[in-house]
Amino acid sequence: MSVAIIGAGVGGLTAALSLHAAGRDDILLLEAAREIRDVGVGINLPPHAVRELSELGLGGVLEKAGVPTKELAYYDPSGQLIWAEPRGLDAGYKWPQYSIHRGTLQRLLVEAVRERLGPSSIRIGQRVTGVSTGDDGSAVIAAIDQTADRPVSHTADVAIAADGIRSPARDSLYGSVTPLASNGWVMYRGVTKAAPFLSGRSMVIIGDETQRVVVYPIADGVLNWLLVRPKDTTRAEAELGNWNVPVSTSAIAEFVKDYRFDWLDVHHLVASSSESYEYPMADIDPLPRWVFGRCALLGDAAHAMYPFGSNGASQAILDARVLAYELATAATVDDALRGYETQRRPVASQVQLANRRQAGDVMARVSALARSGAHGDAATELQDVERRYKQLAGFDVEALNTRTSWSVSAASR
Numbered sequence: 001m002s003v004a005i006i007g008a009g010v011g012g013l014t015a016a017l018s019l020h021a022a023g024r025d026d027i028l029l030l031e032a033a034r035e036i037r038d039v040g041v042g043i044n045l046p047p048h049a050v051r052e053l054s055e056l057g058l059g060g061v062l063e064k065a066g067v068p069t070k071e072l073a074y075y076d077p078s079g080q081l082i083w084a085e086p087r088g089l090d091a092g093y094k095w096p097q098y099s100i101h102r103g104t105l106q107r108l109l110v111e112a113v114r115e116r117l118g119p120s121s122i123r124i125g126q127r128v129t130g131v132s133t134g135d136d137g138s139a140v141i142a143a144i145d146q147t148a149d150r151p152v153s154h155t156a157d158v159a160i161a162a163d164g165i166r167s168p169a170r171d172s173l174y175g176s177v178t179p180l181a182s183n184g185w186v187m188y189r190g191v192t193k194a195a196p197f198l199s200g201r202s203m204v205i206i207g208d209e210t211q212r213v214v215v216y217p218i219a220d221g222v223l224n225w226l227l228v229r230p231k232d233t234t235r236a237e238a239e240l241g242n243w244n245v246p247v248s249t250s251a252i253a254e255f256v257k258d259y260r261f262d263w264l265d266v267h268h269l270v271a272s273s274s275e276s277y278e279y280p281m282a283d284i285d286p287l288p289r290w291v292f293g294r295c296a297l298l299g300d301a302a303h304a305m306y307p308f309g310s311n312g313a314s315q316a317i318l319d320a321r322v323l324a325y326e327l328a329t330a331a332t333v334d335d336a337l338r339g340y341e342t343q344r345r346p347v348a349s350q351v352q353l354a355n356r357r358q359a360g361d362v363m364a365r366v367s368a369l370a371r372s373g374a375h376g377d378a379a380t381e382l383q384d385v386e387r388r389y390k391q392l393a394g395f396d397v398e399a400l401n402t403r404t405s406w407s408v409s410a411a412s413r
């Protein structure tokens with residue numbers, strides 16, 4: 001069975017590795033970019049994602065490249081602790097939680113794909129314009145070969161559309177452009193060379209419903225920071241979903257001029273950032289359908305979500321593992337694609353909606369409690385929200401530690 005994967009992002013690359021581990025080797029990745037570069041800033045991989053990558057044999061490289069998160073702590077805007085909980089191995093998971101540069105993660109996945117599937121398994125410069133089902137039932141992928149500037153077409157038994165939030169493949173399958181939704185907030189992100197703070201492996205969220213800052217280390221001496229707040233001016237819709245809009249750091253530092261605590265000077269951290277970007281936050285409504293004939297949506301193409309809760313990449317990784325498992329074990333390809341959608345779409349849709357609530361209601365309730373001095377009640381509220389979120393996103397500690405693996409043994413293929 002041949003599989004064409006559209007997009008060599010975290011989702012597409014993990015799908016390639018998962019299919020290969022499940023016994024497939026006729027896999028081609030089509031990537032629009034002319035070169036694959038280490039772009040983005042920090043990304044957090046909770047234990048459910050780390051479990052899947054570890055079962056793909058990447059535990060060792062992740063351990064070398066990432067920082068194992070020890071705790072997650074929430075602070076009010078005055079720097080007073082509201083609530084903290086252990087994370088990863090410290091929370092009793094069998095797998096760590098890692099903070100890592102997104103570009104590094106993508107590079108590790110690219111290297112593993114090229115090593116295992118061959119150097120030509122990723123074809124760059126292939127901008128896919130649409131996917132359809134051919135007369136013989138196979139998937140037909142139309143693309144522009146940007147290296148030669150000419151239209152090309154690829155066929156495969158199965159196509160996996162992992163081409164991100166603006167997925168042209170998804171739009172062609174639906175027959176219309178899926179609108180991006182926005183809550184009107186913007187996320188500023190950056191990395192700064194800085195000394196460790198708190199435990200040296202802490203992830204902190206500081207602020208209230210008007211703005212909040214998240215800081216965590218992604219390598220020795222490198223802190224990743226992000227600031228989320230309502231946008232100041234009306235932005236063109238075209239910028240929604242674009243992760244790479246550079247922005248001047250001085251204006252952003254002004255927003256956090258009062259965030260100077262004895263355990264972390266956030267103002268200094270932001271002001272000394274080596275690179276900063278603006279991400280006008282966007283997601284899509286949960287989709288009614290992920291599978292069209294022999295074409296399946298995966299990752300952001302299927303369920304782009306607000307980047308709260310560290311689950312955009314994680315859910316893409318879970319999609320990849322389940323899809324590969326189903327394709328290796330179901331009686332027919334159609335059963336496999338149906339099984340994939342049945343398992344994954346309800347979960348990812350719930351996470352999309354939960355991330356919308358985290359962006360709004362949750363912080364408003366917690367901040368109101370903290371402002372009235374009820375830090376204990378605010379802590380209980382946060383604890384409750386985190387517990388429910390872990391259950392629905394697939395990283396409740398007990399459930400994850402005891403869940404059957406999606407690795408496919410040679411005997412069960």
Ligand SMILES: Cc1cc2nc3c(=O)[nH]c(=O)nc-3n(C[C@H](O)[C@H](O)[C@H](O)COP(=O)(O)OP(=O)(O)OC[C@H]3O[C@@H](n4cnc5c(N)ncnc54)[C@H](O)[C@@H]3O)c2cc1C
Nearest residue numbers: 007009010011032040041127128163164243299300312313
């Ligand atoms: C440049 C970039 C920077 C990011 N930075 C961060 C970050 O700092 N922090 C964070 O938490 N998340 C970041 N994300 C998002 C995060 O990586 C994704 O939410 C998550 O990993 C889901 O992955 P995905 O593979 O579904 O989609 P993506 O990671 O978006 O990957 C999609 C891939 O498809 C390719 N593609 C797009 N259109 C086409 C086409 N027409 N034909 C062929 N290929 C196509 C893209 O070039 C990309 O390689 C970033 C995403 C991108 C693209």
